[in-house]
Structure formats: structure tokens, C-alpha cells
Amino acid sequence: MKLFTAQQIRDWDSYTMQEEPIASIDLMERAATACVDWLQHRFPKQEFYTIFCGKGNNGGDGLAIARLLMARNCSVTVYIPESGQQGSYDFQANLERLNQVYPEVIQFIETPEELPLVATGNIIIDAILGTGINRPATGFTAALFDYINSLSNIVVAIDMPSGLYADKAGDNNPVIEADHTLSFQGYKRALLMADNAGAVGEVHVLPIGLDPDYYNQTNTPFEVIDAALIATIYKPRLRFAHKGNYGHGLVIAGSYGKNGAAVLACRAAVRSGIGLLTCYTQDSGYIVLQTSVPEAMLITDPDPDHITELQLDTTPYRAVGIGPGIGTQPATIKAVYQLLQQYRQPMVIDADALNILAKHPDWYDLIPSGSILTPHPKEFERLFGATTNNFTQQQLALEKAQLLNCIIIVKGHHSFIATPAGKGFYNTTGNAGMATGGSGDVLTGLLTGILAQGYTPEDAAIFGVYLHGLAGDLAAAANSMEAMTAGDIIEYLGQSFQQIGRYGRSI
Ligand SMILES: NC(=O)C1=CN([C@@H]2O[C@H](COP(=O)(O)OP(=O)(O)OC[C@H]3O[C@@H](n4cnc5c(N)ncnc54)[C@H](O)[C@@H]3O)[C@@H](O)[C@H]2O)[C@@H](O)CC1
Ligand SMILES: [K+]
Secondary structure, eight states, X not given: OBOOOHHHHHHHHHHHHHHTTOOXXXXXXXXXXXXXXXXXHHSTXXXXXXXXXXXXXHHHHHHHHHHHHHHTXXXXXXXXXXXXXXXXXXXXXXXXXXXXXXXXXXXXXXXXXXXXXXXXXXXXXXXXXXXXXXXXXXXXXXXXXXXXXXXXXXXXXESSOTTOOSSSOOTTOOOOOOSEEEEESSOOGGXXXXXXXXXXXXXXXXXOOOOHXXXXXXXXXXEEOOHXXXXXXXXXOOXXXXXXGGOEEEEEOOOXXXXXXXXXXXXXXXXXXXXXXXXXXXXXXXXXXHHHXXXXXXXXXXXXXXXXXXXXXXXXXXXXXXXXXXOXXXXXXXXXXXXXXXXXXXEEEOHHHHHHHHXXXXXXXXXXXXXEEOOOHHHHHHHHOOOSSHHHXXXXXXXXXXXXXXXXXXXXXXXXXXXTTSOXXXXXXXXXXXXXXXXXXHHHHHHXXXXXXXXXXXXXXXXXXXXXXXXXXXXXXXXXXXXXXXXXXXXXXXXXXXXXXXXHHHO
């Protein structure tokens, strides 16, 4: 799903009004109806709502929501912070409509003394500011945000949590901290940033019937990975396949005390659809690996405890994954350098291999084109330097992806994939239960396995990250976020592939 800027969304609204055609006020009614339907579906027994409306179109949505909720037998109070300015055209029109049928619910507030008491059971609707925000909230607006944030009521933000910019960082500006954000038609980038997690809460995208032609004609560098995209990437297994069709991968992982990293990466790789897998690990890992992952072949390093030697014949391998649990011993650093000097196919580079690279920036040129780097934010910082917010971090990832001709996956709740062509993809599968030791090793194994099967590096990264998150979601549904383990992610890869296989048929 393409990610549009606030300006593009405005253009999309206008395009729809002209082409459908639909009047602006009717489009607002459609958006408000979608919100009310969502509210009643999510909170079927909820009766009481407190709605704060600004004087732009976001506030217009709030006024229409108020009228529709009242018509559905809910009890609503609307508070409008009085700025002294004339409201937008559709705000005024909706104020008039509400005033005609339920004048008693409307109240204007102007000073902190007039901030209302909100009963505990009320759901608060934040319709103060949407995508039209063009400056930080100050004065009474900021005080209102503070007040709402101090209450324990559930807060549902319309389109955007008020105060948040859709396409740029806000540098700690005042924002509403919502429990749910109902975003019209698509996501905005700000809704996908870890920095804004506390403001956006759960994001729900509500279709409001904007014209598909605008969507198809309009280019944007950013996309959310969704079922439709995955259906175009996933290559179902050929009926007459043999193992040679699906490549041979090499996972280089482990050290004394970290056999688990190698086991998890290899187990994930053998469940990725790969034809053949070889694991390279330290000598003491022999029995562990051969027993835990009998599907994989094994080469052991001469050293009992660490990987010290990577002068291998790499010609059989279509992809190499390196890093999980290898440590940063001097001999391992030397071995990583040996591999970088000789292997020219795309690699998956993770964990300690990234930490080693970060200490040797002069080796970056040796990273084969099309490699996939999988740093978490701290590793990213070690590799490429500190950034001040997610927007600048993602911009830097895009610049480095282009410079190194690599894919960079900045791991996180919505992992961000930067490609050398300047595109950025946000993942939407996955959950906080995956923030546990070993889930990165699973991703490395999966990516190596997918890359070995001949997917392009960009497709492998998108597909691997999505699949990993989906398996994590199924694991959390079965075992809870708390009790799920990285190994459980691997257990649910099968069901994830089955689900993805159905996308192609249903889209
Ligand atoms: N037809 C449409 O254009 C549709 C728009 N929709 C709603 O319209 C919203 C956008 O509406 P608007 O463009 O009117 O903008 P907003 O309602 O977000 O903001 C209104 C106005 O507030 C002022 N403002 C900006 N920053 C401020 C600040 N920090 N403090 C105080 N005032 C500030 C600006 O003058 C701005 O135009 C969307 O987020 C969505 O909720 C929906 O109704 C769907 C259809
Ligand atoms: K809002």
C-alpha cells in the first residue's frame, strides 16, 4: 500500500470529489460514518462519548461523528476550543447540522478553567487537528492536549493524533497520546514510526472510498508491505521441483555458549523453502547442530570456540548469512574479512558481523552488491552514526543503501527496509512478543534461505520481514506475547506460508 504525504492525501480528496463526483461535505460524512461504524464495532456497549473538535476539517469530522453517534442512541458532549477564527467551510456546515438537531451537546471552551470534567467511562474522541497541522500546538491547545493526556479515558484520534505531523518529525511538540488512531484510507509515515508509538496507539486504517485512479497514477517512494504486495512477490513451489531449484545457502553462525543462535538461524533457513543448507560453526558446535538441525550439512571451524577461518570454497552457495552469535574475537574479525574479500554474491549480514563492520568502515566497499544488512537501531547507529529521530534515521538508511548498493533493514516494531533505488518499505506484521533473544537470528536464517532461492534481494527482504512478523503474530496468538519464544516463530512459518499462499487467490 502506497504511503502518501499530507499534501498528496489532500490532492487525493480533491481528485475524488471531482471525479466521483462527491461534495466535500459528503466525503466528510462518509469518513465520519466509517469512524462511527468502527467505534460501534470495537466498543459495542459504549454509550458515552466526549468529543473535542478543532475548527478545521478534522473538527468537522468530529462534529459529524457526534451527530451520527447521537442518532445511534449514544450520549455525546462536544467541546470546541474557541480560537476566535472562523471554522473551515465543512466545519461550519457540520456545526450547523449538529446545532439543528442536538444544540444541547455543543460547548465552546476558551480558558483552562473551562476544561470539562470527563466521566471515567467516556471515550474521548480527538478531532482537534488532523493532517492540516502546520505549526506546533501552543497556548490553550497545548494545555488541552496536556489535560486530555492526563485523563485515564480511552482516547480515539481521528485521522491523526492531534499535534503530530504526518510527514516530518515534531521534535517533542505537544501531541495527543491516543489509544487508537483511525487513519483515513491509508497510513501516514508518522503513524509507523517507533518515536510516535506513544501518540498513535493502535492504528486502524479506515477506507473512505477515495478514487483508485489517483492511487494508481501517483508515485511515492514509501510503501507499507501488505498482502497485495506479498502476493506479487511470493513464488509458489513448482510442481516438478527438485532441491536444486531452490538453491544452496550457507549460514555462518555461533560460538561457544551461542550455539543457540546458529540453531535458530539454521532451523529458520530450512523452513524457508531452501533446497540445501550448510552451516558453518565453531568445532564444539558439531553435535548440537547435527542433532538440532539434521536437515543442514555442517562444516566446522578448526577452533573449538570461535569462527576463525573463512577461506572456504563458496562457489556452491547462492546466498550466505553471517553474524548470529559469532562474537567479535580478533580471529573472528579476521575470518569475516576473509569472507568479504572472496564472496561476491549477496549476503545477509547481521548481529556481530555488523558490529565488526562498524569497527572497520574501510571494509564497507567489500560488501557484495545486493547484500541485506539487518541492524537494530543501536547497530544502525554504530554502523552509520547517530540520528535525531526516525525520519532522519530512515533518510540516512536510504542514503547508505544507495551508496553501498545494499538493502538495509532497520529492525523495529515496523521494520523499515531501505533499497538502493531509494524506496522505503514499512512492515506491519509482528508484535512486541518478538522482542526476545533469538528472533533476529531467525530473521537472518529466513532471509538467507529466501535469497538462496533466487528472490531478488529487495523481494527477499520484503518477503522475509513480512513472513517473520506473520509467524510471530501466529506464535503470539497461540502462546501469548509474553510466553512465545524465538523458536515458536519458526514453528509458525508453516502456517504463515499457507496464509500467504491464499493471498494470491483472494486478491
Ligand atoms: N474532504 C476532505 O478534505 C477530507 C478531510 N478530512 C479531514 O480533514 C482533515 C484535514 O483538515 P484541515 O486541512 O482542515 O486541517 P485540520 O483540521 O487538521 O487543521 C485545521 C486548521 O488548524 C490550523 N492549525 C494548524 N496547526 C495548528 C496548531 N498547531 N494549532 C492551532 N491551529 C492550527 C490551520 O489553520 C489548519 O488549517 C483530515 O485530517 C481529516 O480529518 C476527512 O473529513 C476526509 C475528507
Ligand atoms: K485528530
